[in-house]
Amino acid sequence: MAERFETESRKLLGRLRDTLAEDSAGQARLDRIVKLIADSMRTEVCSIYLFRDSETLELCATEGLQAEAVHQTRLRLGEGLVGRTAKSRSVVNTANAPAEKGFRYMPETGEERFSSFCGIPIQRLGDALGVLVVQSRAERQFTPDEVYALEVVAMVIAEMTELGAFVGEGAALSALHQQPVMFRGTIGQEGAVEGQVFLHEPRVVVTNPISDDPETELKRLRDAVETLRVSVDDMLTRTATVSAEQRQVLDAYRMFANSRSWMRRMEADVENGLSAEAAVEKEQSLARTRMNSAADAYLRDRLHDLDDLSNRLLRILTGQGRDTGAEMPDRPVLIARNIGPGELLEYGKKLRGIVLEEGSVGSHAAIVARAWAIPLVIHAGGITTEALNGDPILVDGDQGIVHLRPDDTVTTAFRDKIAMQARAQERYASIRDLPAEDRAGNVVALHMNAGLMADLPSLPTSGAEGVGLFRTELQFLIRNQMPKRAELSALYARVMDAAEGRRVAFRTLDIGSDKVLPYMKPNDEPNPAMGWRAIRVGLDKPGVLRMQLQALLRAANGRPLTIMFPFIAQYDEFRAARAEFDKAIAREKILGHPLPDKIEVGAMLETPSLAFAPNAFFKEVDFLSIGGNDLKQFFFAADRENERVRRRYDTLNVSFLSFLEQIVERCRATGTPVSFCGEDAGRPVEALCLAAIGLRMLSMRPASVGPVKHLIRRVNLDEAREVIHAARDAGEQSVRKAITEWLAKQG
Ligand code: PEP
Numbered sequence: 028m029a030e031r032f033e034t035e036s037r038k039l040l041g042r043l044r045d046t047l048a049e050d051s052a053g054q055a056r057l058d059r060i061v062k063l064i065a066d067s068m069r070t071e072v073c074s075i076y077l078f079r080d081s082e083t084l085e086l087c088a089t090e091g092l093q094a095e096a097v098h099q100t101r102l103r104l105g106e107g108l109v110g111r112t113a114k115s116r117s118v119v120n121t122a123n124a125p126a127e128k129g130f131r132y133m134p135e136t137g138e139e140r141f142s143s144f145c146g147i148p149i150q151r152l153g154d155a156l157g158v159l160v161v162q163s164r165a166e167r168q169f170t171p172d173e174v175y176a177l178e179v180v181a182m183v184i185a186e187m188t189e190l191g192a193f194v195g196e197g198a199a200l201s202a203l204h205q206q207p208v209m210f211r212g213t214i215g216q217e218g219a220v221e222g223q224v225f226l227h228e229p230r231v232v233v234t235n236p237i238s239d240d241p242e243t244e245l246k247r248l249r250d251a252v253e254t255l256r257v258s259v260d261d262m263l264t265r266t267a268t269v270s271a272e273q274r275q276v277l278d279a280y281r282m283f284a285n286s287r288s289w290m291r292r293m294e295a296d297v298e299n300g301l302s303a304e305a306a307v308e309k310e311q312s313l314a315r316t317r318m319n320s321a322a323d324a325y326l327r328d329r330l331h332d333l334d335d336l337s338n339r340l341l342r343i344l345t346g347q348g349r350d351t352g353a354e355m356p357d358r359p360v361l362i363a364r365n366i367g368p369g370e371l372l373e374y375g376k377k378l379r380g381i382v383l384e385e386g387s388v389g390s391h392a393a394i395v396a397r398a399w400a401i402p403l404v405i406h407a408g409g410i411t412t413e414a415l416n417g418d419p420i421l422v423d424g425d426q427g428i429v430h431l432r433p434d435d436t437v438t439t440a441f442r443d444k445i446a447m448q449a450r451a452q453e454r455y456a457s458i459r460d461l462p463a464e465d466r467a468g469n470v471v472a473l474h475m476n477a478g479l480m481a482d483l484p485s486l487p488t489s490g491a492e493g494v495g496l497f498r499t500e501l502q503f504l505i506r507n508q509m510p511k512r513a514e515l516s517a518l519y520a521r522v523m524d525a526a527e528g529r530r531v532a533f534r535t536l537d538i539g540s541d542k543v544l545p546y547m548k549p550n551d552e553p554n555p556a557m558g559w560r561a562i563r564v565g566l567d568k569p570g571v572l573r574m575q576l577q578a579l580l581r582a583a584n585g586r587p588l589t590i591m592f593p594f595i596a597q598y599d600e601f602r603a604a605r606a607e608f609d610k611a612i613a614r615e616k617i618l619g620h621p622l623p624d625k626i627e628v629g630a631m632l633e634t635p636s637l638a639f640a641p642n643a644f645f646k647e648v649d650f651l652s653i654g655g656n657d658l659k660q661f662f663f664a665a666d667r668e669n670e671r672v673r674r675r676y677d678t679l680n681v682s683f684l685s686f687l688e689q690i691v692e693r694c695r696a697t698g699t700p701v702s703f704c705g706e707d708a709g710r711p712v713e714a715l716c717l718a719a720i721g722l723r724m725l726s727m728r729p730a731s732v733g734p735v736k737h738l739i740r741r742v743n744l745d746e747a748r749e750v751i752h753a754a755r756d757a758g759e760q761s762v763r764k765a766i767t768e769w770l771a772k773q774g
């Protein structure tokens with residue numbers, strides 16, 4: 028870097044700091060800043076455009092353009108060179124602006140007189156705030172050093188914006204973090220709640236972006252990086268048994284922590300007048316911007332690591348820990364970029380709602396939130412930068428919408444919705460102890476799905492008759508190491524105790540696909556959903572399956588025991604799994620342990636192949652449970668995790684319903700009890716159709732038992748079956764329309 032510019036840049040930052048330190052209103056500050064930059068850069072024009080809303084930029088201060096244009100000139104994102112800078116989030120530097128593609132002449136500013144243009148995005152941690160522009164009459168390209176100096180200034184402006192430096196009288200900006208903001212995300216768990224923001228990781232606040240003592244700042248930066256390096260090395264040695272994936276992350280941390288170029292860039296920023304914190308944040312901002320646009324998943328992950336590392340470094344420098352001492356509000360809604368199930372479990376059930384910027388519907392955190400029936404919205408982009416601890420927030424898990432600092436109208440409408448849901452809950456509570464019996468006397472057994480001890484209290488309150496699916500893998504997923512047999516056995520015993528004699532169908536471990544155990548060597552498979560998963564793992568490497576079967580037998584301790592094997596695709600697999608169970612029983616007998624007084628061994632029907640298994644299979648299994656989530660994805664060849672194709676095929680598609688009906692028929696012919704336990708069982712209209720075609724045992728999430736029962740009690744399932752058949756015979760693709768119309772007439 029040219030020596031002249033180093034000092035220029037530092038001088039400029041020094042003057043900027045003095046300006047910011049003055050006690051003046053926001054607009055006056057901005058006016059002074061543009062003048063100062065134009066002076067220092069020896070350009071005729073310097074302007075600051077800030078976002079009015081996510082699509083509109085407004086000229087908020089200028090030196091050199093006509094003063095009347097301030098707060099008048101507005102541009103859409105992508106419009107003109109200023110809009111292009113904002114949209115591309117990258118520097119636009121040109122010697123001949125009028126000749127540039129996209130140039131837009133704005134007569135009110137008189138800008139046609141200026142030839143060179145340099146636009147710098149003003150952004151903070153990936154959030155676009157505006158554009159800093161310099162222009163000059165002379166036709167010249169701004170040098171890399173000049174661009175660099177402007178980037179540093181833009182960064183300081185962004186930082187000061189965050190601190191509220193430009194609000195107040197005649198304000199260019201309305202205060203940040205005070206406006207109502209709506210976030211549209213993805214549904215993780217239904218339900219509506221009102222509460223206050225509780226940030227999982229409060230932001231580090233940098234209050235001193237500019238320094239006048241580079242030597243001291245350099246030392247602070249180097250000391251902090253050294254502390255960081257030691258802590259990363261420490262993590263690596265302490266966690267000798269981590270999974271390959273965790274090790275990869277830690278190795279990436281170490282690589283960045285030792286990266287010379289990362290260090291050099293931050294040192295250069297400090298030498299140019301930024302504080303150590305601001306230098307770290309400048310790098311972090313860059314990483315965030317690249318992260319948002321990186322197409323390559325691996326690169327995105329690494330940039331993510333760099334982002335995490337920068338946070339650690341900022342915490343070392345500022346001494347601001349995760350725990351800022353902020354008190355948990357009365358009705359806490361947890362806001363986080365992402366969160367692991369372990370951390371979530373630590374917060375416990377006091378959380379009212381959860382909103383994540385990342386995450387996925389199948390994530391373990393989502394599984395925990397679902398088990399607790401806490402509304403969860405994922406993919407709420409940018410909420411961690413916008414929300415402040417204690418902000419009022421409304422989480423609409425039914426729509427995947429979050430209202431932060433909502434205005435009164437939104438709050439009133441939302442409260443009405445909550446009240447309506449509460450009334451519905453009361454209705455469901457009033458029929459809790461009644462059977463799900465239709466008007467013709469057909470009875471449907473409603474059970475619930477579970478997987479955590481925390482689910483069990485819902486058994487008596489939901490009105491479920493038992494647990495139709497206990498996903499045992501959840502216990503494995505939320506731990507950092509393989510649970511021991513004694514632990515599992517104690518847990519299963521507690522589940523049976525809590526069920527107080529009601530039937531619990533324990534499904535043996537279903538890992539693989541999206542359920543990857545952190546402590547097991549990951550398998551790099553091209554298509555894990557159709558790969559080495561569930562019973563396939565259990566039979567090929569039977570150690571864990573045997574341990575689990577033994578734990579179940581011991582937990583039963585003489586009580587009845589129901590187990591089922593997941594993902595059975597052919598008869599042989601069931602026979603082999605059953606043989607393992609028989610061996611486990613024999614072993615327990617030899618050891619003198621009490622055996623269950625009644626044993627039921629079932630199979631999950633999750634692949635179309637099993638529907639065509641020989642009659643002998645149907646006679647041999649004690650029961651079948653249809654895993655509709657998997658069965659549907661394989662029936663339509665549509666990935667259940669892929670939103671794009673998942674919604675394309677309706678569960679009420681006549682082909683799928685006919686297929687299910689054939690399974691029911693075969694089970695009837697062989698006397699095999701059959702149930703359905705996919706997510707569709709918990710959707711009232713779907714549940715009604717499943718029951719109508721003969722599936723008289725459904726297992727669903729606890730919160731669905733009430734709504735499903737309520738609907739079944741209102742209708743005649745025999746009539747519904749006729750409606751389904753009529754729609755099919757009429758050539759409809761889905762019976763949804765016919766059933767909905769019929770339902771509307773039921774009153
Ligand atoms: C299913 O596939 O429908 C099922 C119940 O199992 P899981 O959702 O756990 O794969």
Ligand code: MG
Pocket residue numbers: 633654656657
């Ligand atoms: Mg399944």
